[in-house]
Amino acid sequence: xxxxxxxxxxxxxxxxxxxxxFAALLRRHRGWVRSLLTAFTHDRxxxxxxxxxxxxxxxxxxxxxxxxxxxxxWLKGIAVNLGRDHLKCAREARYRSEEGVDVDEVxxxxxxxxxxxxxxxxxxxxxxAIQGLPEDQRLALILFYFGAMSLKDVAWxxxxxxxxxxxxxxxxxxxxRASLLALWTEEGRDSDDG
Amino acid sequence: xxxxxIVKMLRxxxxxxxxxxxxxxxxxxxxxxxxxxxxxxANHPNEPFLSVLPTLEGGxxxxxxxxxxxxxxxxxxxxxxxxxxxxxxxxxxxxxxARQEPSGV
Numbered sequence: 001x002x003x004x005x006x007x008x009x010x011x012x013x014x015x016x017x018x019x020x021x022f023a024a025l026l027r028r029h030r031g032w033v034r035s036l037l038t039a040f041t042h043d044r045x046x047x048x049x050x051x052x053x054x055x056x057x058x059x060x061x062x063x064x065x066x067x068x069x070x071x072x073x074w075l076k077g078i079a080v081n082l083g084r085d086h087l088k089c090a091r092e093a094r095y096r097s098e099e100g101v102d103v104d105e106v107x108x109x110x111x112x113x114x115x116x117x118x119x120x121x122x123x124x125x126x127x128x129a130i131q132g133l134p135e136d137q138r139l140a141l142i143l144f145y146f147g148a149m150s151l152k153d154v155a156w157x158x159x160x161x162x163x164x165x166x167x168x169x170x171x172x173x174x175x176x177r178a179s180l181l182a183l184w185t186e187e188g189r190d191s192d193d194g
Numbered sequence: 195x196x197x198x199x200i201v202k203m204l205r206x207x208x209x210x211x212x213x214x215x216x217x218x219x220x221x222x223x224x225x226x227x228x229x230x231x232x233x234x235x236a237n238h239p240n241e242p243f244l245s246v247l248p249t250l251e252g253g254x255x256x257x258x259x260x261x262x263x264x265x266x267x268x269x270x271x272x273x274x275x276x277x278x279x280x281x282x283x284x285x286x287x288x289x290x291x292a293r294q295e296p297s298g299v
Binding site for chain 1 (some may be wrong): 205213236242246263265266267270277279
């Protein structure tokens with residue numbers, strides 16, 4: 001039996017209440033799910049918690065899983081959605097904190113690649129240039145460089161092919177450079193005039 | 195040292211840093227960062243992007259230089275190198291060129 005077929009067979013059994021089958025799926029796929037969520041959260045404990053949540057959701061959704069040898073993409077979809085929700089919540093929590101609202105309810109900050117844009121270590125002009133990018137290019141650039149994610153992980157996070165991520169990074173970098181050169185040329189001209 | 199080597203070292207360092215906890219010491223990477231920046235500047239002496247990036251002093255606050263901030267600095271240098279002249283970076287292949295609109299039409 002191939003691994004894909006074995007996954008489907010286990011999923012079929014698990015959907016009918018076979019806990020051993022579900023435990024086997026968990027043992028088989030837990031590692032890469034945790035790695036994927038670590039790439040999102042950069043926090044091993046948080047990734048572990050989210051991994052548990054992914055399998056809880058998978059357990060609940062198993063009866064609706066159409067077994068066609070697509071268990072891994074199906075599980076990956078659940079994990080990516082959860083990872084994205086986590087990033088969104090972390091960002092919203094930070095904005096609430098900055099506005100002084102609900103501070104007590106804000107969870108502890110995690111290492112979110114998006115935080116890089118607010119870091120003092122980031123050169124101000126580069127920050128401006130990155131913020132001026134279209135959203136998909138900006139997110140790809142942040143996840144790839146500041147999140148140290150692989151092209152494949154960024155593609156999962158953005159729900160697009162790897163080739164699209166490469167394209168976004170290529171044009172994003174080109175745009176960043178063009179913005180910086182334009183800015184510095186303008187500043188140089190201003191200082192010459194002054 | 196070629197740009198490709200510098201970028202490879204920056205990428206691998208960031209991958210390690212991204213798996214480190216925020217409290218783990220990373221100040222020992224300061225000399226590496228400075229050396230890579232110097233090597234990049236030597237390859238591109240007139241590059242404005244590289245010239246604005248800071249060289250860091252050893253007296254930086256220990257807590258201020260955690261793995262996260264270190265990763266930002268290394269990534270920033272990598273972006274500067276990979277963005278150079280719009281050429282395909284070592285780890286990013288250029289997408290197929292877009293079809294040009296005929297000029298003057």
